[in-house]
Each structure stands twice: as structure tokens, then as C-alpha cells.
Amino acid sequence: MSSAAATPDEEFAAFMADASPRLAHTAWLLTGDEHLAEELVQEALTRTFLAWRKVRRRDPHAYARRVLVGRRANDQVKRNREPSYASPALPDGATEGGERAVIDRDRLVRALSTLTERQRRIVVLRHLVGLSEQEVAHNLGVSLGTVKSTASRGLAQLREVLESADDAAQSPHHGQES
Numbered sequence: 097m098s099s100a101a102a103t104p105d106e107e108f109a110a111f112m113a114d115a116s117p118r119l120a121h122t123a124w125l126l127t128g129d130e131h132l133a134e135e136l137v138q139e140a141l142t143r144t145f146l147a148w149r150k151v152r153r154r155d156p157h158a159y160a161r162r163v164l165v166g167r168r169a170n171d172q173v174k175r176n177r178e179p180s181y182a183s184p185a186l187p188d189g190a191t192e193g194g195e196r197a198v199i200d201r202d203r204l205v206r207a208l209s210t211l212t213e214r215q216r217r218i219v220v221l222r223h224l225v226g227l228s229e230q231e232v233a234h235n236l237g238v239s240l241g242t243v244k245s246t247a248s249r250g251l252a253q254l255r256e257v258l259e260s261a262d263d264a265a266q267s268p269h270h271g272q273e274s
Contacts, residue, residue, distance in 0.1 A: 108148050111156050114140055119164055125220045126168050140164035162235050183231045207257040215250035222247050
């Protein structure tokens with residue numbers, strides 16, 4: 097990313113253009129709220145910019161992600177709130193391409209909102225962002241065993257929530273009366 101002619105500000109601008117979409121996706125998965133996600137990304141990029149001279153030669157993506165996850169944890173303690181998700185029934189029947197993706201994404205975010213904050217962070221970083229168990233442990237400052245056990249419990253809960261939603265959607269009395 098850096099070249100001999102690029103200034104640190106130019107390097108950061110290139111980093112920001114590259115990292116912003118991934119950070120936004122991670123923040124949205126962690127919060128389930130577009131506005132909170134945008135705030136987290138802005139905070140992560142601001143802090144990364146302030147530390148740019150130190151982190152630019154290492155792994156600025158990892159640094160920004162750690163800031164983002166840390167800020168989310170701090171904000172959660174301060175605000176002690178999660179977005180409220182209503183539970184309307186999902187539409188019955190087949191949907192066309194893009195609609196199916198939106199419905200699947202909505203189901204995932206609803207299911208993620210049932211996890212504890214720690215479970216959500218670990219499941220998102222491990223299985224949706226794709227970090228290794230060691231990277232998640234390092235990012236969150238927890239042991240490898242904590243990552244493994246928390247991810248296992250979180251995934252089991254996600255499966256249960258998604259399966260119960262599937263069962264409810266397939267119930268013959270679901271939605272309308274016959």
C-alpha cells in the first residue's frame with residue numbers, strides 16, 4: 097500500500113478507502129444498527145489516523161478492527177442498550193434473488209441479537225469476518241479457550257434460533273388462517 101512517493105496522509109487515504117467497507121460490515125454485524133455502525137467506523141478510522149505513524153508499517157487493518165471492537169464493547173457498557181428488533185413474520189413463499197438475500201441477512205441479524213455481547217463479538221469476528229481463533233483471542237484480549245467455548249455456545253444458540261424461526265415459518269398455522 098505504501099510507495100516511496102506517497103505521504104503518510106496519502107497512505108492513510110488509500111487505507112481508509114480499502115478498509116472502510118470491511119469495517120462497516122463488521123460494525124453492522126456487531127451492532128445490527130446502521131447508525132451505530134457508522135459511528136463505530138468513524139471512531140475506528142479516527143483513532144487509526146491518530147496512530148497512523150506507528151501502525152502503518154504493521155497491520156493497520158487489525159489495529160482498526162481492534163479499535164472498532166473495543167469501542168463497541170465500551171459503548172455497550174456505557175449505553176447498556178441494543179437495538180430492538182421487532183419480530184414480524186417473514187414473508188411466506190419463494191422470493192426473487194435480492195429479496196432472498198435481504199431476508200437471510202435480516203434473519204441473521206435477528207439471530208445475532210439474541211447472543212450475549214461477548215458471544216456476538218466472537219462469532220462475528222471468527223465466522224463472519226473470518227479471523228482465526230488466535231486472531232480473535234488477540235483482538236479481544238481473551239484466551240484461546242474462551243474463544244473456542246464461547247464460539248461453540250454462540251453457534252449452538254444461533255442454530256437453535258434459526259431452526260425455531262424456520263419451524264415457525266413452516267407451521268401450517270403460521271401467518272394467515274386457512
